[in-house]
Amino acid sequence: MDLLLARQPILDAERKVYGYELLHRSSRLDGFDNSDGDRASLEVLSNTLLSFGIRKVLGKHRGFINFTRELLVNDTALLLDPDVFVIEILETVQPDVEVIAACRRLRKKNYLLALDDFLGREAFHPLAAAADFLKVDFRLTSHHERLKIVRRYNRPTLRLLAEKVETEQEFSLACQEGFTLFQGFFFLRPEILSQREVPAFKGNLLRILAEIHAEEFDFGRLEDLIKREPSLVLRLLRYVNSAAFGWNSKIGSIRQAMALLGEDEMRRWLTLATLPALASDRPEELVRTAMLRARACELLAIEAGLAGRSLDLFLTGMFSLLETIIGRPLKDLLDELFLPGDVRQALLEPPPAGGRIGSVFRLVENYEKGEWERVTDLAKELGLTAENIAQRYLEATSWAEEIFSQIHVTV
Template sequence: MKQKQKPHNFAIFVARQPIFNRHKELYGYEILFRSGFENFYNALDADASTSKTLINSFLVIGTDSLTGGRRAFINFTEETLKTNLAYFFPKEVLTIEILETVPITHEIIAIAKKLKSQGYKIALDDFVFTDEYRELLPFADIIKVDFLNTTTFERIQIHNETAHLNIKLLAEKIETYEDFHEALSLGYSYFQGFFFSQPEIIESRDIPIYKLNYLEILQQIHKEDVDFGKLEEIIKRDVSLSFKLLKFINSAAFGFASQIGSIKHALALLGIREFKNWLSFVVLHSIAQDKPQELIVTSLIRAKFSELLASSSQLKPQASECFLMGLFSLVDAFFDRDKKEIFQQLPLTDDIKNAILKQQGPYAKLYQFITAYEKGNWESVNRLSEELQLPAEQIAQSYRKAIEWANTFFVHQ
């Protein structure tokens, strides 16, 4: 009988959700936190959650790794505001999110005023316009509006009521490009959610020629009978691709002692399976030149996270395939086409395709796990970790390693 996963008090689960500006450039992340699996986020442990989020984000993991030095949005409760916890952390990075559950008292207003005077940025979370918030508005830098739980009328009202103030509006739970464009038209400045990982469907638009060329390369890479010589010829057709590949392989992410000077040398060192995986990444990176960089960052984190978790589970022999599953999981957003349409043209294994398209097969639960984790869906993370028999400390460590590793790649690209 399978034993239930026991919680580990030292396992720190930190996920992040990206926040973009109007140009779809990364502005920061909201940091989501869970300590072990013993209890999920509720009002009773909110104060401890905020404290641990700050300590682990800034001290244990480090914001350079977690946010790349960009803004870290962290929820503050009434109690954590009163304890002056924020002052222990850098105002250049920390954005204080005052939760909607915080009662707006004279004391809270005084705290917000002082934080503002000290240079800290303040965001009001899940904002709905009420009279009690009026006194707090002069000290707010950002208002977050939940697009899933507000009407268009309420969103416009918030914009109109705050237009005369120096406050930016942030639309959260933006999951599609339609949501993004609506918020953009209403004058919002920031956008939180996973809309960037969805295809931006523009009717009657053909796939650009350069993307079709890269699709052909992906087709050739993943043929069963491809050989080293043919792979080298495929890459040499595109000078920029060859340059990018060698630059990536010579980056600190790989840590080779000597410089890799040719495609053949890289093939010999990596082996054909690993080389195909990394060539796939470089090709996808080239395809995403008109997309937010966060799309390729998320794909890379998914790939490494999947590989690391597979390596500590019964899927260890298939870790390389799990890497590829994570890497191609957002392929529809790269091409702005339905996944099924793209996968029909890519000779990936049925196990990879079924996990992503149907959530079936041997990799399905791992795929569900990595997507639940990045969204901070801790209840699903708990259930799936037990089914996959993943140690809690291994999960936390693997996600941190995946982020750090992806960061290394982009610093040295």
């Protein structure tokens, strides 16, 4: 694979996914010259999406793709489906005659246009008048400047998007200012609750999570806890009786299902099954991100020389957002689980804690943010190739989308 491809979510005011900005660069980890904003790069991106499956990367959502002046005036956007992609014009593109003409051609073909890092400067008004989205950077603008932009450009056909929104306070402020779309990692930030504020419905699910990660796996205690969750029983029996297993006879009991799946598979399946329920009062993208991290870490196990630690890598990725999902300090939550020392270190301590487990996790975390230089350093440390990382991340993205859609059907 010739392309590193990551995605960052764009959420609406209800914290539901509207779309994803696609971050991409050449897979040449050495000597990257930061100039892959040309037609060849976009052709690779288009081919990657088409060959792998656009919906496996974006789900049912739109994809925002950055465009330089060259890409814009050469009509390179025609490589992309206007019903799926949004053309995001970089802040370096000056609104000259050729650029304005290119935007008009795209509008006639029903493409949606977004302006990146819009500051409200008068010279960019012609572009703003043609845009469907204005992206305003919270780090580059003041409250007063954003209000001026909202007052001038707020119209029914335009969506105002606040980007680099990193905290709940900034999200609330952006909502008050009149923005309706939001990009940033505010939804991944934990909001710590007191013990008594943790919703009661999470209690038994937390006990299940603790039981499957106890030092000794007790089928009897686990069966008793699962019985208290009828929806979990139904999903477990559906799963174990699916065509993927091909048993000769139907599996009808929890104990039989657990015996057939074994300890490791039960740990993996129950972690996947309980975390979405624990996060039912949180943004959906939080669960999707945790799943993507878990699967990406797991898939990199063999190439990273950790073939026997795939479950530990899966749990590292999944539990990385446990604090945000549940609303309790991560250390307190991990103290209730029996996890390997390097997994705990990777989750609780700064780099380079956690050894190779920690390095794989941090590689995946930086990949999702598009921190390509850090990805390069970690890839070299682990002996991974760019092609392997890109392929595994796309596979993990597809898997997370599929699992997430199944959750909505079965929960």
